[in-house]
Amino acid sequence: MNFIKSINRNTGSQPVSNILPPTYYEGLRFRINLHSVDYIIRLVREDLYKGTRAIRILVDNVPRTIVKDSAGIWIFEGGTEITDVNFARAIWNSIALRYRI
Secondary structure, X not given: OHHHHHHHHXXXXXXXXXXXXXXXXXXXXXXXXXXXXXXXXXXXXXXXXXXXXXXXXXXXXXXEEEEEOOOOOEEEOOOOOHHHHHHHHHHHHHXXXXXXX
């Protein structure tokens, strides 16, 4: 982060942390390919652990939330389509592998 601020000081532009909302987590991006379509996923919060029940994410810069239901299946909040279930599962698998949860 200090490196980014020092570069931005030299160019005169604002650092990324001043542009983004304070709840935004500047974490790793995830690229998921589902049904031959690429999606860019970015976490909105960083405090993830094995018992996490809801994850706020940006899907191609659109805020979404995936939640774990009582059966342990990840779904999009408000979504009922089967493709949403597969997509939410793919997102969770990618996050779990990256963060070793």
